[in-house]
Amino acid sequence: MSSSQIIALVPLIFIAACTIVSWRSFRLNFPGQLKLLSIAWTIMFLVEITGHITGYFNIRNQWLYNALFFCWYPLLAMSFYYQFTNPVIRKTITGFCILFPILFLIKVLFFRDNYGLQTLFFVIGGSYIILLSILYFRQLYLSEDNEQITRDPYFWFSAGFLLYFGGNVPFLGMYNYLDANYPGFLRFWGLYFSNAFIILLNIFVTVGFLCRTIYRK
Amino acid sequence: MQNNLQEVTLILIASSVIILMLTIIIIAALFINQKRKFRFRQQMEDQKKLFEQEILRTQLEIQTQTFETISHELHDNVSNTLAAALLNLNMLEKDGEAGALNRMEETKSLILEAKNAVKDFSWFINPENINSAGLTLSFSQLVEKFSRLKLFTIDFVVEGTEFNLESSRQIIIYRIVQEALSNIVKHSNGSTVQFTLRFNHPQLDIDICDEGPGFNTGQVFSTTMETRGAGLKNMMARAKMIDAHLEINSETGKGTKVSLTYTANRQNNLNLQST
Numbered sequence: 202m203s204s205s206q207i208i209a210l211v212p213l214i215f216i217a218a219c220t221i222v223s224w225r226s227f228r229l230n231f232p233g234q235l236k237l238l239s240i241a242w243t244i245m246f247l248v249e250i251t252g253h254i255t256g257y258f259n260i261r262n263q264w265l266y267n268a269l270f271f272c273w274y275p276l277l278a279m280s281f282y283y284q285f286t287n288p289v290i291r292k293t294i295t296g297f298c299i300l301f302p303i304l305f306l307i308k309v310l311f312f313r314d315n316y317g318l319q320t321l322f323f324v325i326g327g328s329y330i331i332l333l334s335i336l337y338f339r340q341l342y343l344s345e346d347n348e349q350i351t352r353d354p355y356f357w358f359s360a361g362f363l364l365y366f367g368g369n370v371p372f373l374g375m376y377n378y379l380d381a382n383y384p385g386f387l388r389f390w391g392l393y394f395s396n397a398f399i400i401l402l403n404i405f406v407t408v409g410f411l412c413r414t415i416y417r418k
Numbered sequence: 419m420q421n422n423l424q425e426v427t428l429i430l431i432a433s434s435v436i437i438l439m440l441t442i443i444i445i446a447a448l449f450i451n452q453k454r455k456f457r458f459r460q461q462m463e464d465q466k467k468l469f470e471q472e473i474l475r476t477q478l479e480i481q482t483q484t485f486e487t488i489s490h491e492l493h494d495n496v497s498n499t500l501a502a503a504l505l506n507l508n509m510l511e512k513d514g515e516a517g518a519l520n521r522m523e524e525t526k527s528l529i530l531e532a533k534n535a536v537k538d539f540s541w542f543i544n545p546e547n548i549n550s551a552g553l554t555l556s557f558s559q560l561v562e563k564f565s566r567l568k569l570f571t572i573d574f575v576v577e578g579t580e581f582n583l584e585s586s587r588q589i590i591i592y593r594i595v596q597e598a599l600s601n602i603v604k605h606s607n608g609s610t611v612q613f614t615l616r617f618n619h620p621q622l623d624i625d626i627c628d629e630g631p632g633f634n635t636g637q638v639f640s641t642t643m644e645t646r647g648a649g650l651k652n653m654m655a656r657a658k659m660i661d662a663h664l665e666i667n668s669e670t671g672k673g674t675k676v677s678l679t680y681t682a683n684r685q686n687n688l689n690l691q692s693t
Contacts, residue, residue, distance in 0.1 A: 342451050350448055350449070356448075363440075379613075
């Protein structure tokens, strides 16, 4: 195993840790949205393991990540649904959860480029999650609630999403272009920077799942 | 080709740095805002505690003053009335049949007088009665009590229809007026006191004017001595506490006018007219 392959395994350890921690949402009967997020993380963990194994044997695995985007973004958006008090934002989440998979399927089925990474949908989905994170911060800012924001799991999730998607949307948006023209740079950036953002995201999400154990019904 | 790679690297680095900075700024703003919110809430709670303490102190003062009044009244009024009634009963044996009837009637009216006085005291003992009776009735009882001292005549006028005020506010207003009338008893030699209670929902105006010797307001308020003007300063502090406007105008030889204006909070108070 080369050093780059070992480094590539580090984010997987963080994802695994985060996924295991997220399962406490079922054990401690956390609210539904946290359980939904736990499912999303479990899917991501399984995809990442499969991705690493297929990558190790040089098998094209971009279709796997396309499948991950397909279900991951609607799940993330849906988990935000009950956190928002604004009905307009809730409606946009519903709209996103319906439109995103439809458009994704249309693109994959009718434009016949299902072997490449669907960077456009990564950018759309990522930008929407960034928007939701910022809107959630705005809601926290205007909120009259007495609770400490550090005890709110969605504060940590939003911070993690903002960092991860903020850092990765420009990179994955250019993924196909970089893959065709600068594969060396793509591997370098992916290995160090993209993985750093994944680690950060998983640290924040883990803290979010651990920040409290009791929730109001 | 190399230039393109530089551009791509620059874009990626710049966008990452911008996002990182943005996230840090947003989170910092959130923490600062929450700290400010907590501080504000703490201040509000402190003010509320202070207000409740002042209410308690005011109630205690009212009680103390009431007990003093009762003590005086029992000694000077009830006790004397009952002594007179007892004397009448003793005299019954000596009077003839016709005289006894008159003496019986006289004794009855003396006992009735004593009974009414006791009833009045029982009303004054409990400051909560101010809330249940309302300001008009409470003030008319207060006026009656001060009138019994026969030091001056109080011309008590009520204008408009009374509306409900929050109980804690009522007690404070009552205490301010009680203090103003007590000051007249202590310091004024005037013969007439004009006491006007004006209800104009949501505004309440109270004017108390006396024709006493008056005083130099500037001198009294500027004094640093604890005891001098303490009553007036208390009145001012209490008025401020309930967001009322209290004005004390006085000049040596020209009497004193105490004016209190209080605007009720529409959310907390119900207009009796509408109920």
